[in-house]
Amino acid sequence: MVYTPYDFNESVRHRVEYIEERLRDGSPVAGISYDGGVLLLTLRRTQRKIFEIYDRLMFSGLGNGSDLEIIRVGAIDFAHQEGYARSPDDVTIQRVVGFAISPGIKRAFGDVLNAPFVVRALFAEMGKAPEEDLFYTLNYDGEFVSLGWAAAVAGTPEAEEQMVRQLLPEDVDGVPDLHGALRRALRAWTVGRLWTMDAHLEEGGAESLTDERIEAFLREQLEDLQVEAAILDRFTRRERKFRLLKEEEVRPALP
Amino acid sequence: MGEYLSSNRSGDFMALLRARGLWREPEAVAATPAHTPVQEVHGTTVIALKYREGVLNVGDRRATAANAIMYDRAEKILPLDDYTLIAIAGSYARAMEIVRYLQHSFKYYARTQLQEMSLEGKLAEVSRALAGNLSLALQGIGLFIPVVSAYDLERNEGRIFFYDGMGARFESVEFGAAGSGSERIRGVFDYILKTKGPFHEMTLEEALRECLLLLDIAADLDSATAGIEKVLPVARAVTADGILNVSEEQLAEIKQSLMR
Numbered sequence: 001m002v003y004t005p006y007d008f009n010e011s012v013r014h015r016v017e018y019i020e021e022r023l024r025d026g027s028p029v030a031g032i033s034y035d036g037g038v039l040l041l042t043l044r045r046t047q048r049k050i051f052e053i054y055d056r057l058m059f060s061g062l063g064n065g066s067d068l069e070i071i072r073v074g075a076i077d078f079a080h081q082e083g084y085a086r087s088p089d090d091v092t093i094q095r096v097v098g099f100a101i102s103p104g105i106k107r108a109f110g111d112v113l114n115a116p117f118v119v120r121a122l123f124a125e126m127g128k129a130p131e132e133d134l135f136y137t138l139n140y141d142g143e144f145v146s147l148g149w150a151a152a153v154a155g156t157p158e159a160e161e162q163m164v165r166q167l168l169p170e171d172v173d174g175v176p177d178l179h180g181a182l183r184r185a186l187r188a189w190t191v192g193r194l195w196t197m198d199a200h201l202e203e204g205g206a207e208s209l210t211d212e213r214i215e216a217f218l219r220e221q222l223e224d225l226q227v228e229a230a231i232l233d234r235f236t237r238r239e240r241k242f243r244l245l246k247e248e249e250v251r252p253a254l255p
Numbered sequence: 256m257g258e259y260l261s262s263n264r265s266g267d268f269m270a271l272l273r274a275r276g277l278w279r280e281p282e283a284v285a286a287t288p289a290h291t292p293v294q295e296v297h298g299t300t301v302i303a304l305k306y307r308e309g310v311l312n313v314g315d316r317r318a319t320a321a322n323a324i325m326y327d328r329a330e331k332i333l334p335l336d337d338y339t340l341i342a343i344a345g346s347y348a349r350a351m352e353i354v355r356y357l358q359h360s361f362k363y364y365a366r367t368q369l370q371e372m373s374l375e376g377k378l379a380e381v382s383r384a385l386a387g388n389l390s391l392a393l394q395g396i397g398l399f400i401p402v403v404s405a406y407d408l409e410r411n412e413g414r415i416f417f418y419d420g421m422g423a424r425f426e427s428v429e430f431g432a433a434g435s436g437s438e439r440i441r442g443v444f445d446y447i448l449k450t451k452g453p454f455h456e457m458t459l460e461e462a463l464r465e466c467l468l469l470l471d472i473a474a475d476l477d478s479a480t481a482g483i484e485k486v487l488p489v490a491r492a493v494t495a496d497g498i499l500n501v502s503e504e505q506l507a508e509i510k511q512s513l514m515r
Contacts, residue, residue, distance in 0.1 A: 048369070051366075051369075052366050053366065054366075055362075070260055071260070073264065073367055074260040076363065076366050076367050077271055077367075080268065080271070080359050080362065080363045080366075081271060081272065081275055081277055083359060084268075084272070084277070084355060084356065084359040085277050101260070104260040105260075237497070237498075237500075238337050238497050238498075239334060239336050239337045239497075239498070240336075240337060
């Protein structure tokens with residue numbers, strides 16, 4: 001059998017279809033900077049989804065659980081070996097995602113004889129001030145994008161776009177506090193989820209998403225799912241900056 | 256799959272470093288003639304005392320190489336994580352390397368395994384690191400002695416462990432100390448215990464006073480110990496709420512009252 005460029009294109013197309021179909025139903029993840037740190041938020045059933053990578057790095061994503069686990073441990077391995085061999089200051093989101101993780105994902109995606117990663121991952125790095133915080137989104141094909149202030153991963157790129165709009169509303173100025181960040185992240189999660197579930201939304205556009213509808217949908221989702229939110233705390237004196245928020249810390253932001 | 260996307264998954268940081276060729280095993284060097292000893296920098300006196308809220312560690316700031324005072328701002332009390340402090344005396348180079356290793360080892364385990372390493376596990380890791388140092392220590396260099404202070408969240412109390420150069424671990428009831436100055440003041444600890452009562456019933460301020468006084472006496476009796484007069488010592492405590500760094504102001508105040 002001869003393997004032609006046509007076969008390659010075709011197989012890549014199939015892979016993309018296969019991966020995107022499986023990602024569509026995933027629970028989105030929202031990331032946003034606030035005055036006291038960085039927040040990642042998602043809703044989940046039972047499995048934990050947001051993880052500490054290094055002193056100032058955390059990670060979450062959607063897709064295949066064991067693929068996410070491989071990325072998680074790979075990132076932790078790299079971060080710690082670099083932090084030890086050089087210095088914790090040399091462990092940056094740019095090196096972890098761009099150098100350690102992305103090439104392997106890209107290779108797996110291009111290798112048509114092996115299974116690709118079914119993931120969209122979101123990394124967050126806390127800086128000394130909100131304007132120095134960084135987010136990297138990493139796609140199943142190894143492509144990554146760097147963003148400041150806020151970022152999101154969801155079932156489709158369109159849903160991600162809608163989420164970022166909710167995270168960085170045009171009519172609001174300034175960096176939010178934790179409560180404000182939680183509210184924006186919850187709203188963004190809901191919009192991202194709605195966008196992938198309701199095919200009609202794309203025609204009606206964002207205008208058809210009223211506050212009432214968003215709130216009602218979030219309430220509905222909260223019957224089955226629970227909020228998972230984690231922060232990197234800018235001002236803590238503890239060695240560990242990463243912390244999962246307790247239920248009572250999230251509750252005031254719920255509808 | 257990429258080099259960085261495979262892992263041993265045991266949470267063992269040393270295994271990861273070995274697999275990636277990053278673990279520097281101390282090498283056996285050819286024996287040097289007796290008249291050319293290696294001049295390595297040594298840290299001197301460190302003290303660990305229990306007090307009401309946990310364990311207080313105090314260390315002077317001097318580092319020496321033979322008769323020379325190399326440095327008077329050395330940090331010899333270091334946090335390994337939020338509930339563990341290490342105080343080191345002896346070879347400064349090896350101690351710092353191993354402290355960096357231990358800090359990463361504890362964090363690496365917690366982050367990969369999604370649970371904290373147990374206190375027993377942490378103590379064993381310190382032993383393992385010391386045992387790995389043995390080939391150097393046998394050549395007369397690289398030997399250092401740590402005192403590990405931990406807050407035991409299960410028992411809700413501070414605990415002190417001291418080691419020998421090979422990695423043997425012993426738990427101490429009230430206090431621990433290491434370094435050249437500590438030998439000279441061993442009896443003073445017992446004197447305080449017998450005349451003032453157990454350290455673990457003292458307040459932070461009372462324990463600080465005793466520590467500074469002990470360092471002051473050690474400096475009088477041991478030329479390698481700086482004491483408290485020129486540069487304030489470093490004082491940290493490990494408590495149920497994590498690591499407490501005692502401020503310079505508080506230390507200066509206590510020093511003033513002692514010098515009167």
